[in-house]
Amino acid sequence: MKAAPTKITFFEFLTPFVVSGKKTITIRDESECHYVPGTHVEVFTLETDIKVCDIEILSVEPLQYSEINEFHAEQEYLPLPKLKEIISSVYPGTEQLYLISYKLV
Numbered sequence: 128m129k130a131a132p133t134k135i136t137f138f139e140f141l142t143p144f145v146v147s148g149k150k151t152i153t154i155r156d157e158s159e160c161h162y163v164p165g166t167h168v169e170v171f172t173l174e175t176d177i178k179v180c181d182i183e184i185l186s187v188e189p190l191q192y193s194e195i196n197e198f199h200a201e202q203e204y205l206p207l208p209k210l211k212e213i214i215s216s217v218y219p220g221t222e223q224l225y226l227i228s229y230k231l232v
């Protein structure tokens with residue numbers, strides 16, 4: 128069995144929202160769905176690989192791209208059109224995504 132991942136990266140412009148507790152979910156593809164609830168994960172900026180905080184994974188659940196709604200946008204601390212734009216540019220053509228929720232530790 129593979130060990131649970133202990134690192135996650137976010138676009139640098141989003142990390143202040145993670146650190147301040149305003150952003151409490153992230154939506155990723157299958158390659159990043161192996162985080163384990165209850166484990167602690169280190170958060171780094173994607174562009175500069177700087178550690179910003181630690182989070183505890185609360186849940187990981189499948190989510191279709193077409194199901195993404197205002198409720199998710201609120202928890203992402205992003206306007207819904209912006210959220211969908213970012214996701215479709217990072218994961219073009221991917222319908223099957225995963226909703227990862229977390230809290231600061």
Ligand SMILES: CC(=O)Nc1ccn([C@@H]2O[C@H](CO)[C@@H](O)[C@H]2O)c(=O)n1
Nearest residue numbers: 136137138141153154155203213214
């Ligand atoms: C390597 C890699 O894929 N990095 C990613 C992927 C996604 N995201 C953000 O997560 C939320 C849902 O996708 C949105 O807020 C995205 O901007 C991110 O910060 N960094």
